[in-house]
Amino acid sequence: SQKIEQNSEALNIQEGKTATLTCNYTNYSPAYLQWYRQDPGRGPVFLLLIRENEKEKRKERLKVTFDTTLKQSLFHITASQPADSATYLCALDEDNFNKFYFGSGTKLNVKP
Amino acid sequence: DAGVIQSPRHEVTEMGQEVTLRCKPISGHDYLFWYRQTMMRGLELLIYFNNNVPIDDSGMPEDRFSAKMPNASFSTLKIQPSEPRDSAVYFCASSFQPGQDNYGYTFGSGTRLTVV
Numbered sequence: 001s002q003k004i005e006q007n008s009e010a011l012n013i014q015e016g017k018t019a020t021l022t023c024n025y026t027n028y029s030p031a032y033l034q035w036y037r038q039d040p041g042r043g044p045v046f047l048l049l050i051r052e053n054e055k056e057k058r059k060e061r062l063k064v065t066f067d068t069t070l071k072q073s074l075f076h077i078t079a080s081q082p083a084d085s086a087t088y089l090c091a092l093d094e095d096n097f098n099k100f101y102f103g104s105g106t107k108l109n110v111k112p
Numbered sequence: 113d114a115g116v117i118q119s120p121r122h123e124v125t126e127m128g129q130e131v132t133l134r135c136k137p138i139s140g141h142d143y144l145f146w147y148r149q150t151m152m153r154g155l156e157l158l159i160y161f162n163n164n165v166p167i168d169d170s171g172m173p174e175d176r177f178s179a180k181m182p183n184a185s186f187s188t189l190k191i192q193p194s195e196p197r198d199s200a201v202y203f204c205a206s207s208f209q210p211g212q213d214n215y216g217y218t219f220g221s222g223t224r225l226t227v228v
Contacts, residue, residue, distance in 0.1 A: 036217075044219050
């Protein structure tokens with residue numbers, strides 16, 4: 001069956017360090033992979049999209065990698081700040097349709 | 113643009129009652145999605161529309177759920193009759209066609225539904 005796995009345990013890091021979150025998947029062949037941020041009581045907010053033929057994408061302090069052989073994406077936040085504390089969700093499309101399935105998310109806590 | 117607008121923000125209803133959730137997508141977006149989020153199951157895709165036409169409703173849990181998109185600026189998700197297990201946060205999202213540089217879903221703030 002199709003599965004998207006994100007670490008269910010919260011990630012606690014110190015301000016200024018780099019946070020790295022992992023998204024693993026099985027039985028998908030996604031054309032796109034997206035990362036979202038969700039704060040309590042709010043809807044997810046789109047951060048970055050990476051295509052299957054792209055290895056890496058950057059946006060300000062954010063970096064996403066996409067390894068279709070390992071079936072894994074890594075999401076990095078450099079110079080993390082307490083304001084980066086939130087739940088981060090990855091999402092994959094199915095068969096190149098505009099239909100995305102979401103992982104359960106990883107909660108990031110950045111301590112001052 | 114004010115973003116994706118959902119109403120109501122909170123809904124408490126009794127089991128057996130009809131519930132209607134509403135969504136106004138971002139103007140110009142071709143796609144509209146309804147998701148449901150619970151602690152146990154995370155974000156689940158219920159149904160999505162392209163240019164107002166339902167494309168895939170395989171995620172709709174039961175016949176008690178129905179969704180419509182009568183025009184490009186409005187969609188509804190209806191549950192009739194509602195049951196306690198329908199309690200969740202329901203999100204509406206919209207997007208352009210995949211592949212555009214600014215592609216990504218824009219989610220509304222959600223409707224928190226509680227069925228007692």
